[in-house]
Amino acid sequence: MKTFKALLLREHREHRGVYIAPLVFCALILLAAAVALFVPGRLQTSIMHDQDGVIQFHNDSGRHLFEVNDISLRSLATLFENLPQQTQGVAINGMLHGVAGTLLPIALVLAIALAAQSLFRERKDRSVLFWRSMPVSDTQTVLSKLVYIVVVFPLLFLECIAVTQISLLLLYSIAGLFFGLNPMTIWGPAEVLLCWWDLAHLALALQIFYLPVIAYAMMMSALSRRNPLLMILLTPALLLLGERLIWGGDTLLNLLLRYVQQGPQLVMGTGMQMTGDSMTIRYGAPLAEVMNGGMLIGLLVAGVFIAAAIQIRRHSESA
């Protein structure tokens, strides 16, 4: 266990730089929010106003909720304070989930990029000789990289999302204070802990769903001599081309597309639930979705790729 902990810590230290991307996105979101708050909303008005200059909000059953005809910050603050508590909750929690929804796909892309470099970089800089001079098996090394990518990295990424969400709430609170808005009007309906629980759940479900892709990227990373990313893309492309040229079919392509599309559906399909008057925002049960939907096949495929990655590293003489 001590060895595995040291290996995970090593992964974390090696990939400190990868957190720059989410931090930049988080900073951009905060900046955009600050600009939207403190620069009077001409742009918003032109985008959102209907022909009469009135913004109308309806729920999904078409019931009229409220309308806005003055988009100045003071009027928005007053309007927000006078909204029913449940509607305030929808607005605040919608904002929290919106931030997460923007950043989660980035986490997945970064996870695949990490996997693509995981077993290639050590050979490129020849540090594999140093790592392999330690009493650590190839299985331990590869599994530590996998656990870091699939579990530790998304959790740390969620930390970035959480910091952004809290910063946004603080920003809105400070802005509200200028116009006499009680900060509790913002913090009260914010279901922050529930949101984080849901997000952790969702992130884990997505990682499990895309585990075969991550495992495949790791295998290619172990195999590649020059450009793992190119190999990751080129191999299935050649397979698809081969299928079309030899058998004239697109079965593989359709399977692949269906698989790739199911991930976002996992988020959106069971995603925010704003039903009737209840107005709560909760995700469905993404883990259960993943468990039901061919998870065993996915895990088996991922297991084969990971076993191959271990064997390739073990028998590689590029060291």
Place this chain on the structure above:
Amino acid sequence: MSVISCRDVTRKYGKFTALDRVNLDVRPGRIVGLVGPNGAGKTTLLKGILGLGRCEGALSVLGLDPHGDRNELMQRVCYIADVAVMPGWMKVCDAVDFVSGVHPRFDRDKAMGYLAKTEILPKSKIKTLSKGMKTQLHLALVMAIEADLLVLDEPTLGLDILYRKAFYTDLLNEYFDEQRTILITTHQVEEVEHILTDLVFIRKGRIVLDAEMDQIGKVYTELMTKSESLEEARALGPIHEQEVFGRTVMLFRDVPRERLAPLGEVRTPGVADLFVALMKGESA
């Protein structure tokens, strides 16, 4: 029991034979120099010994199968390849943390003690260190491990002479004792010959010399031949002959010094001279 035992160890890459029925025994408490030209099979043999590559034949290190028992083996064997292998993104203190986390025989305080004697700062990133400092760091990490066998593959490659001298001095003074064995491959044979107890030459995948340093002076003799004794010396069957400053220098094996002395100046050959002679000549 031998620390390293090779019996008919062979390694082929397609049609190319990198190791050809290598037989070698390394006893405990020895410092063995494995010397050979590029492509001779040194690194292939080291890979086999370290379990980084499979070989045919019987190969055992510390009584273990290097490939099958690699994890167990690496608890007792340390390895320094060359200065390029330390991960540049790591900080010095992170490297110490890492080895401390994964190696049960690592003494953290010892490592920090060695590092304190250098100019290396714990918070420095490895990529910012000079080549010499990287080697010092690697050596500090390795010396803090209670290992039975230390394998050094061109450890001082690219270092200036000060670091090279310091490396071997530290190795002898701080690390080596009668319980430990060191296997060194290097091209700079002159620098290590004074610390070696055994010398192994490898050429085209075959061992052409395997001798204790003490024996080399008894077996091999160099003769700077007088011009009038040239033919007489040649008749004694030198294994190598070369012209140096207009005089002929010959290398003999198993020819008594008393027989050679009347023919010119007799002396014990240096490792470099012996290496050149054996690499050009026939197998010993």
